[in-house]
Amino acid sequence: MPGWARAYVRTVEAVNYRVGRFAMYLLFVIMGILLWSSITKIGRVPALWTLEMAQFTLVAYYLLGAPYSLQLGTNVRMDLLYARFNPRTQAIWDAVTVFFLIFYIGVMLYGAFGSTVYSFETGERNPTAWRPYLWPIKVIITAAFFLMLLQAIALLIRDIAVIRGEEI
Structure with a gap:
């Protein structure tokens, strides 16, 4: 494989590894938010923001x-x-099917980007009592789809390398 392809795969996978490891800890943030929600309900002063914030954090x-x-x-x-195929046949199958994934993620990224731009332009807010701005979560959604697209392309490059008998 060309050097640029190896560098692309290594860079994308390093970024996604770090983002994914960071995302794992968001579970503790969700737990903290829901714990705070429970505490405030016991004190009969429920926080209006906890349910939506937990949902936004879960999306992230x-x-x-x-x-x-x-x-x-x-x-x-x-x-x-699939499990019965040898690694080269699996790579061929994956290389074909990853195009469907790339198309799907491309459509989702297109929609997410348009929605994010709309949210910035209009100052879109959630129609609830808390009324948070929606652009922060939409930026996260758009970034996540972009990272997913980059990862799918990296998988395609890895599959092509396996088909050619190389490793990345």
């Missing part, structure tokens, strides 16, 4: 962890026939 946890999950190969896969 889930979407920022997705490229890391894809990188580790822990994503859900139908192994009825």
